[in-house]
Structures are given as C-alpha cells and as structure tokens.
Amino acid sequence: MLLYENLILSAVVLAAGIGVGTLLSKLFGMILVRLLGMGASTSVGLGLSLEAAGNTIAVFALIVLATSLHSYRIIYKFSLIELFRADKQGEPAPRVSVWAALAAALLIAGGYVSALQEIHTTEQFALNMGIALVCILLGTWLLFRAAVPALLAAWRSNKSRYYRGTAMIGVSQLLFRVRSHVRTFSMIALLSGITLGIFSIVYIQYYFAERSTTESRPFSYEHASVDPAFDEAVRHVIDADKGHPVVSHLSIPVVELDASLTNLRDIPIHYYSFAEPGKTVSILSASAYNEASKALGRRETVRLAAGEAAAIRPMLDDQTYAEYAGQSLELRMEDENRALPFVALLEGRVLSWRFPDLFAVVDDVTWSELAKTAAPTVFEVYRVEGQEKAGVTADRLNALAADREDVRLSTFYAEYKRTQEESGLFLFIVGFLGLVFLAATGSMIYFKQMTEAQADIGRYAVLRKLGVSRRELRRTIAWQTLFVFVMPLAVGTAHGYVIMKVFTAGLVGMNFTIPILLSMGAYIAVYSVYYAVCVYSNDRMLNPA
Structure with a gap:
C-alpha cells in the first residue's frame, strides 16, 4: 500500500513539476539574459528539454526509492497496533539544562570569533574555518536541544505571563514537542545559513560589478607604449568612436x-x-x-x-x-x-x-x-564617456593588439562585461538553488506543523467547549507558529551573515547595506509566505467557524 501510494503521488507531482517547469522556462531564461546584461534584443524561447526531463525523472526516482526504504524500516520496526496508537503517545518532558544552554551560546560565539579573525595565511584560514565549522555545528544542535527548552522553561516559570490568556497552551505544546524539532531546526538553520551566505556573497559581487571593475581598470583604455605606429593606431580607433568621446x-x-x-x-x-x-x-x-x-x-x-x-x-x-x-x-x-x-x-x-x-x-x-x-x-x-557601453571600440582594440603581447592592452568594457557575466551567471545559479532550498526548508516546517495540528484537533475542540474564544485560539496558533518559524530563521540569518563577512573581507571600502538588506529581505519574504499559509491552514483545521 505504501509503495503504491508513493508511486501514484510521485507520478502526479513529477508530471506537474515538469509541466510547470516547462511553462516557467522562458521566464527563467529571460531572468538569466537580464542578469548577463545581453539586452532586450536577445530572444528566449519556450521549450521542453528531453535530457533535462530525463535527469529529473532519474533523480526523483532515487529520492522516491530512498524515502520508501526509510518508510519500510520505520513500519517494520513497530507492530500494527503501535502504529495505530502512535498519535496517542505523548513525548517525555525535555530536560532543561542551563549549563548546556550556556555551552551552546559559547560554542556559536567561539565559532563566529574564529571565523571573523584576521587571517594572513592559507594554513591559518584552514585551521580557523575548521574550528568555526565544528563549533557552529555543535552549537546549533545544542542550541535547539538545550537553549530553546531553557528559554521556554524560563517563560513557564514567569507565572504572570504563563497563565495569561492561552499562553499556557502554546508554551506547553512547544516545550513538550521541542525534542522532535531539534534535528529539523538544526538542519534548517544550517542549510538556510549556508544558502543565505552564499547568495549574499554572489549578489554583492554582482551589485558591485561596475565599482570593482573601476578599481581594477581605472581608465577606459590602457596599453603600454611600444612604438609610435601602434600608439597612433590605438588613438585613431578611440577618436573614431564619436558616441564615447x-x-x-x-x-x-x-x-x-x-x-x-x-x-x-x-x-x-x-x-x-x-x-x-x-x-x-x-x-x-x-x-x-x-x-x-x-x-x-x-x-x-x-x-x-x-x-x-x-x-x-x-x-x-x-x-x-x-x-x-x-x-x-x-x-x-x-x-x-x-x-x-x-x-x-x-x-x-x-x-x-x-x-x-x-x-x-x-x-x-x-x-x-x-x-x-x-x-x-x-x-x-x-x-x-559611457565606458561601460563601449563594446565596439573595445573589440576593435583587442583585435588590433591580438598578436602583440608586449602592449599589455586592457579595457574597462571587457573587464566589466566579464565580471557582469560571471557574477550574473553565479547569481542565477545560486539564486535558483537558494530558492529551492528555502522552499524545501519552508515546506519541512509547514508539513511538520500540519502533522502536529492534525493530532491537536481533539485538544482544540475541548478548549472551544471550555469557552476559549476563536480569537484567542487564533492568536495562540499565530504566535506558536511564529516561534517555530522565527527560531531557525534567526539562527540561519546569523550564520549567513557571518559567512558573508568572512568571504567579503577583501572587498574594502564598499557599503554592503543595500545588497545585504535585499538578499535577507528576499529570504525573510519566502519564510513569511510560508508562515502566513501555515497560520491560515492551522486556523482552518483547529479553529473552524
């Protein structure tokens, strides 16, 4: 039954995904052309790549096989009666350790300090990054394992807030389910941090493509003088370009x-x-x-x-x-x-x-x-003037110096175009993969919340019978869901910022405020959409009119 269910769902999802991907191929192609700076004259068609479809089907088949084997292992591990009663079994109360929570904070702080230290040699870079990686990995896991329960326990100890309205319901549910979120939150925070950090780095490079080119190529054209005839030929080509005086x-x-x-x-x-x-x-x-x-x-x-x-x-x-x-x-x-x-x-x-x-x-x-x-x-x-658009003259100069290595010709346009194309291509690849990662992690939280909401239908029905208003229940659902989304979002944002700072340390004198806000804003916007959909779905399920 499980095999048939997986096959049917996978076939439907795969067909829908290939169809939607084909329809969106032109849109993504236009985005890529725009990022590469090719201009509006470049046409992008709509089509289906059989090779890409075949690769997608093969990868999807491997994923279905892996998930099916994992499901089989879980099913055969328990008896049938235990599976039927799984949703009736509660989770044990988590152990709250202040020392473990403090250790989590120290590990993450130590990882950040190690990563952000000034580095002068390759050996020092490898050592510092290794220490930072180990500390951040352990610190993140311990943060959700110990620090989050300690935070919720401290909230519960504040009686005035704990017994105010329906706060007791939300805090108790989060506290007793936090152990099941440890691996999920840790993985989401780490994946989100890596994705956000890499996307910020690439976007900063794309955003400052012209400025970095201006630093590496201060003048529009530059060449070493080797003989008067060549110098005159170069001057003639440049003076002939009336559009760029x-x-x-x-x-x-x-x-x-x-x-x-x-x-x-x-x-x-x-x-x-x-x-x-x-x-x-x-x-x-x-x-x-x-x-x-x-x-x-x-x-x-x-x-x-x-x-x-x-x-x-x-x-x-x-x-x-x-x-x-x-x-x-x-x-x-x-x-x-x-x-x-x-x-x-x-x-x-x-x-x-x-x-x-x-x-x-x-x-x-x-x-x-x-x-x-x-x-x-x-x-x-x-x-x-207009050196970033002087492509024709730059090409003519490069052709003129094609067989002359001694002239050391460099042009602003060639470097600017190369930087824009490379950073634009990387931005497209990283942005697309980042969107996939964010969609996957957001979906993980969403479906986990929906699964827990399904098990809570009876409990919320009892609360309504006891006189709790729909407005109070909706508020409880909203902030409880917000806590689940904000924790990995906040930790992932911090990790991503540190990664960005490490790998952009050499870009001196540049104001990263705008590109950082844009990249983090896109990251938060995706999670905000998932949060809003999750709250709406949970409210319809747990708090029907």
Missing part, C-alpha cells in the same frame, strides 16, 4: 623594478610576501600620480618631500597606514642603497590591476634618478 588622455611613465632590487619581502606586511625575484614592482612619480588622479576626477593627491615614498593599497587587501608606519622602501641601486620611509597609504590606483599588485609612489627627484638606471615603461591611458 575622450574625456582625458595621459602618458604615465612607470619604472618597473625586479622585486629583488627592493626590500619589500622583508617588510612585515603580508601582501609583500608575493614580491619574489622575477616579479616587478611598479614605481610612479608623485606628479604623474596626481595628474592621473585628477584625470579620473578624484580628490586624492600626494605630496612627498625628497626621499619619501607612499604605497598604493593593493586592491584585494585591507591594509591601513598603521602597517606602514615606521617602514621604509629600500631601493638597491647600482652605487648605493636608498631607504625611502613610507609617509602615506594611497587608496586610489591609477593603473590596471596585475599580479603582484605592488605599486609605490616616490618624489619626482628620486623617480628621475631611478629612470636613469632603469628605462621607464610609458602607459597610454584614455578615459571616455
């Missing part, structure tokens, strides 16, 4: 030194550990930096006395000037070693990102002396 054009000379000619590896700033021999350190003059900063519309400038230096903060780092105070940049020149103390940390980069991201600014006199010992590389940079 040139705002500024500069020539920025840069002295590129081998890392072995500096002491950067000896400076106790973790990013400079990448300054290995064979890697280059780019040094700009103060006047060139200020001119480029002005061309970019920035207010940041630098003033250096003779023998002083300023560092440009690496893009993927959160360094502060406090790490540079008292440190010096040593230049190992042919006839002498010159130490230039760091007097400032500049936030805005003026040349495109490359690895290792080692840029420094020195005073003009020192730079002129360096230029005599090492021939500078001149970078031609252009800033144009």
